[in-house]
Each structure stands twice: as structure tokens, then as C-alpha cells.
Amino acid sequence: MEVGFLGLGIMGKAMASRLLKHGFRVTVWNRTLSKCEELVEQGASIGETPALVVKKCKYTIAMLSDPAAVLSVVFDKDGVLEQISEGKGYIDMSTVDAETSSKISEAIIKKGGSFLEAPVSGSKKPAEDGQLIILSAGDKALYEVILPVFDVLGKKSFFLGEVGKGARMKLVVNMIMGSMMNALSEGLCLADKSGLSPQTLLDVLDLGACSNPMFKLKGPAMIESKYPPAFPLKHQQKDMRLALCLGDEHAVSMPIAAASNEAFKKARSHGLGDLDFSAVYEIVKGTAPSGNAA
Numbered sequence: 001m002e003v004g005f006l007g008l009g010i011m012g013k014a015m016a017s018r019l020l021k022h023g024f025r026v027t028v029w030n031r032t033l034s035k036c037e038e039l040v041e042q043g044a045s046i047g048e049t050p051a052l053v054v055k056k057c058k059y060t061i062a063m064l065s066d067p068a069a070v071l072s073v074v075f076d077k078d079g080v081l082e083q084i085s086e087g088k089g090y091i092d093m094s095t096v097d098a099e100t101s102s103k104i105s106e107a108i109i110k111k112g113g114s115f116l117e118a119p120v121s122g123s124k125k126p127a128e129d130g131q132l133i134i135l136s137a138g139d140k141a142l143y144e145v146i147l148p149v150f151d152v153l154g155k156k157s158f159f160l161g162e163v164g165k166g167a168r169m170k171l172v173v174n175m176i177m178g179s180m181m182n183a184l185s186e187g188l189c190l191a192d193k194s195g196l197s198p199q200t201l202l203d204v205l206d207l208g209a210c211s212n213p214m215f216k217l218k219g220p221a222m223i224e225s226k227y228p229p230a231f232p233l234k235h236q237q238k239d240m241r242l243a244l245c246l247g248d249e250h251a252v253s254m255p256i257a258a259a260s261n262e263a264f265k266k267a268r269s270h271g272l273g274d275l276d277f278s279a280v281y282e283i284v285k286g287t288a289p290s291g292n293a294a
């Protein structure tokens with residue numbers, strides 16, 4: 001199967017690379033075209049624009065940063081919409097809100113194409129290892145056809161129904177994750193300031209009901225103030241913002257998520273947006289450097 005892939009950031013690069021390793025023919029595009037070179041070395045072809053990728057491939061996947069990026073890649077000049085047509089499928093795996101996803105779905109369907117949203121849970125390493133959790137919604141027939149691709153990228157694929165349900169599920173999950181990261185940061189800080197060992201706190205947490213892979217993976221690096229970006233903080237803040245909008249829409253009061261969003265926003269204003277989202281710990285500790293927003 002030949003697959004187009006738009007967006008070679010942390011996630012897109014790992015996912016496209018995995019598809020190549022598993023025998024798919026992949027045509028890649030990235031806004032910064034030079035980032036395609038590493039994939040070309042692994043056997044990918046380059047499409048000069050999103051439109052040219054869609055022209056060449058029956059199925060095209062996108063993994064882009066945010067609503068502005070996914071809308072631009074579909075609707076702008078040389079975008080997906082110029083070449084999408086009957087028989088072609090577009091699968092957007094980016095994390096965006098349901099409204100953005102629906103706008104894209106409607107435009108693709110109007111041109112005769114089919115659309116699936118399929119945001120993922122799991123970060124850089126699960127993407128490299130094919131261990132993502134795929135939250136798809138939209139065209140069921142396209143879901144069935146693209147399952148061999150999902151089986152290489154993920155450990156479990158869900159089909160959740162009409163467009164918007166995948167986007168909303170992903171935002172709810174990341175809202176919880178962002179709040180948990182803030183709670184862990186406060187706990188580490190409180191342990192340290194009150195004369196306890198943060199590492200011992202992690203050991204205790206890991207043995208009890210609060211044990212989870214995220215604390216286990218991120219906790220030790222946080223203690224050392226190391227934040228190599230797996231999930232960039234600016235994207236976590238985008239997800240908190242979109243989840244809070246969803247809460248507004250449904251009149252769900254979310255004071256914990258709102259406070260967490262403020263901490264992530266503050267981290268961005270201190271220039272921590274490109275670091276891993278665990279860098280919010282620097283804000284909780286009060287040790288963030290002054291810096292420019294990212």
C-alpha cells in the first residue's frame with residue numbers, strides 16, 4: 001500500500017519511519033522540506049506540496065501541530081483539497097478540536113473523498129515502537145481499509161463513531177494527563193521542601209494505587225531538571241485550552257484543568273514551550289528562567 005504522510009515532527013517522523021520499516025511505500029511532505037531527507041534515506045519519496053502527495057497516494061495521513069496547521073494544510077494553496085477526489089482517503093491523526101475536524105471532514109466529503117480523524121495516545125517512544133492507542137472516528141469503510149496501517153502504528157485502535165468523537169476523547173485524555181503532571185510536580189516540590197526525598201516519593205507512588213507509566217517515565221528526569229521533548233509543552237497547553245473550551249461548551253466545571261492550564265501557559269511565557277510538558281515542574285518550583293514565549 002502506498003501512503004502519503006504530511007508532517008514530520010516528533011511524532012510524524014517516528015510514524016512514517018515505522019511504516020517504511022514495515023514495507024509500506026511512503027511519500028512524505030513537511031513544511032520545512034529539509035526534514036524529509038532523513039526519511040528519504042530510509043526509502044521514502046518526497047511530495048513537494050500536500051496537494052502533490054494526495055495526487056500520488058490513495059491514502060494520506062497528517063500529523064501536524066494544531067488547528068491552524070491542519071486547516072492550512074487542507075485549505076491553503078497547494079493543499080490537500082486541491083487533489084482530494086472520489087476514491088481517496090484522508091486520515092488526520094493530529095490532536096485538534098472537534099469543530100476543526102468537522103470542517104475538514106465536510107470539505108473532503110464535498111469533493112468526493114473520505115475522512116477519518118484518528119488522534120493518538122502515546123508519545124515519541126510508543127510511536128517508534130508501534131504502541132500508540134488510536135482514537136478514530138468518521139468514515140467506517142476508510143477505518144477498515146487503513147487498519148493494516150494502524151496495526152503497525154498502534155497497539156489498539158478504537159472506532160468511536162461520527163467525526164468529533166475521536167477528537168473529544170483525545171482532549172479528555174490529555175486534560176487528565178496534564179492535570180496529573182501538575183499534581184506530580186506539586187508533590188515532588190512539596191516532598192523536597194518538607195525535607196523528603198523526591199526519589200523516595202516516586203518509589204512510594206510506584207508501589208501504590210497512584211502508580212502509572214507517566215510518573216515512572218518522567219519523574220526521575222524531572223528530579224534532575226531534564227526535559228528532552230517527547231511531548232512538547234506548547235502542545236499540552238493547546239490540548240488543555242481545547243479541553244477547557246469543550247468544558248465551556250458543555251457547562252462542565254473543571255477548576256483543576258483550568259489551574260493546570262494556567263501553569264502550562266506560564267511555562268510557555270517563560271520560554272519552556274519547546275521542552276517536554278514535564279517542564280511545568282520548573283513553574284511549580286519557581287525556578288523557571290525568564291524567556292520568550294514558545
Ligand SMILES: NC(=O)C1=CN([C@@H]2O[C@H](COP(=O)(O)OP(=O)(O)OC[C@H]3O[C@@H](n4cnc5c(N)ncnc54)[C@H](OP(=O)(O)O)[C@@H]3O)[C@@H](O)[C@H]2O)C=CC1
Pocket residue numbers: 006007008009010011012030031032033035063064065066068069072073093094095096120121122123124230231232235236
Ligand atoms: N509528541 C507527542 O508525544 C504527541 C503529540 N501528539 C499530537 O500530534 C501532533 C504532532 O505533534 P509533534 O510531532 O509532537 O509536534 P512537532 O511540534 O514535533 O511537529 C509539528 C509538525 O507540524 C508542522 N507544522 C506546524 N505548523 C504548521 C503549519 N502552519 N503548516 C504546516 N505544517 C505545520 C511542523 O512542521 P515544521 O517541521 O516545518 O515546523 C511539524 O511537522 C500534535 O497535534 C500533538 O498534539 C499526539 C500524541 C503524542
Ligand SMILES: O=CCCC(=O)O
Pocket residue numbers: 095120121122123174231
Ligand atoms: O498527546 C500526547 C500524549 C502523550 C502521551 O500519551 O504520552
